[in-house]
Amino acid sequence: MLEPLKEFFRGSRGGQGRGGPPPPAGKAPLNGSAAAATLSVRPSRGLEEFFTQIRDTSGLTILDLGGATQKNVSFITDLGHRLYSEDFLRMLNEAFGADDTVDQTNPGRIEYFLKQTLDYPAGHFDGVLVWDVLEYLNPVLLNAVVERLHHIVRPKAYMLAFFHSDDKQDAVPCYTFRIDQLNSLEIVRQGMRRPAQLYNNRSLEKLLARFESVKFFLTRERLREVIIKV
């Protein structure tokens, strides 16, 4: 399963990121804390689709992998849902080091990381805001995370994930996503980060083949929004 997948993942290392500071010595800083955060608001069809599925039922259990932000906490809890927060990228840095993708193949570390971030019972969540965190995982870790997500999210529930679609980038903008309205997001750009791989529709379909359905929305800044039905 993993080998054919690897061929799909096109981890371009050739170019430099657009619209941001050039990565030093051909390497992008893994978290952009050095760069000043910039904020913009953008419509999000993916978010709208996600909320269409959860806004009419209260008392759902939603997982946010982007870390806790006031806006997201307020938005989700105001809808009457219970929110679980995981700062996935921070834990990724803590488990594997900020600039280390090689060790993401180590089974022991993968198990430790999953225990730290996604250790929940089967079918525990009614929705997951994945945001863009999957981009920074190498294929082995990515597969383990996707498999775990499939396990902890109940069947027929939805997940929202973002992927950059530019296949010639060495680094992509790193964002914090804050829910502005049902169909729009505040995105706070924190700098640039090197993705472990970049995706096209076909590679995403392959990656998410175990899920019931996958719907794509191509949006501004070549960010692909993906709604995944478990």
Place this chain on the structure above:
Amino acid sequence: MSSMPPARIEAEPRGGAATIGKAVKVVGQIFSREDLYIDGEVEGTVEALEHKLTIGPNGTVRATIKTREVVALGNIQGNVEATEKIEIRKDARLTGDIRTARIIIEDGAYFKGSIDIVKPEPVKGVAAKAQASAPAPQVAAVANAPGAGNASEMKR
């Protein structure tokens, strides 16, 4: 309760709050009937049901917390129940499940766990006043009014 070095409770150093200083470690149960400021280390349980608990920037609390209000500037590991609100400040870390009426999270704060927002029950006195001002069921209004406990006992 044990402490190392011996616990020194400063008298009202922070606007009336009892303080556990940064060189103090407490293992056990803390029940407080006044506001509490923890800048040291606490393991066990902390209850200040009608008061405010502040975890200072040097504070590390591994405990179940039940209080009216929590302000976290340091480190908390454990479930937190606050009837009014929880504030997680910029450099704070909170790992645990939260139940509260209101939550404030500053950018830069770390939180891992679940958040249950529990809307506070309407204050009985206010509800009773509202009912009392309504003209129709006067008997019911009296029965629910402040001091109605006595009235209903008298009926018996």
